[in-house]
Amino acid sequence: MGKSIRKDRLIKEYIHDPYFTKEKYHDPSVCKKCGVVFHDGIFEWIEPVPENAESIVCPACRRIEDRYEGGYVVLEGEFLKEHKDEIINLIKNTEEEEMAYRPLERIIEIKEEDGKIVVTTTYEHLARRIGEAVHRAYKGDLIIQYPEGWKYARVHWVRN
Structure with a gap:
């Protein structure tokens, strides 16, 4: 009797990100807009920039230009109305912390809309981190959703 092959395994499909195709970047490359360096297969903040670096526009800067959000x-x-400035500062500090480790995680826009603060981010990690930081600091109700098949996060926080 031959080996049986299981056909009922779940195979996690790769979620394609049109803004990040590492095969296309020369190593090293530097973003002409923000200065992030692509080296050894990752984007990182490097000083000084290698002399032989090729000039590119990184995936985060391209997403910001196109307003193509990942989060x-x-x-x-009611609590937000009374603490808006503090919360916006927390959002910006969270972005700075995240960018130190994940340079492509950026805020695209922070805007006020009908008494709410709406933040769009380049990728899902920062959106999640912002929601978690606000929840940790100010409690309230937090919901984080990851639509199936998408490299995307929807985060909703409320405190009355």
Whole structure:
């Protein structure tokens, strides 16, 4: 009797990101907009920039130009109205911390809309981190959703 082959395994499909195709980048490359360096297969902040670096526009800067978000955060409630400036500072500090380790995680836009703060991010990690940081600091209700098959996060926080 031959080997049986299981055909009922779940195979996680690769989620394609049109903004990041590492095969196309010369090593090293430097983003002419933000200065992030592609080296050894990853983007990182390197000083000084290698002399032989090729000039590119990194995936984060391209997403920002195209307004192609990877994360969407909505913050709302009475508490937000009273603590708006503090919360916006927390959002910006969270971005700075995340960018130190993941240079492509950036805020695309922070805007106020109908008494809410809406934040769009380049990738899903930062959206999640913003929601978690606000929740950790100010409690309230937090919901994080990852639509199946998408490299995307929807985050909703509310405190009344």
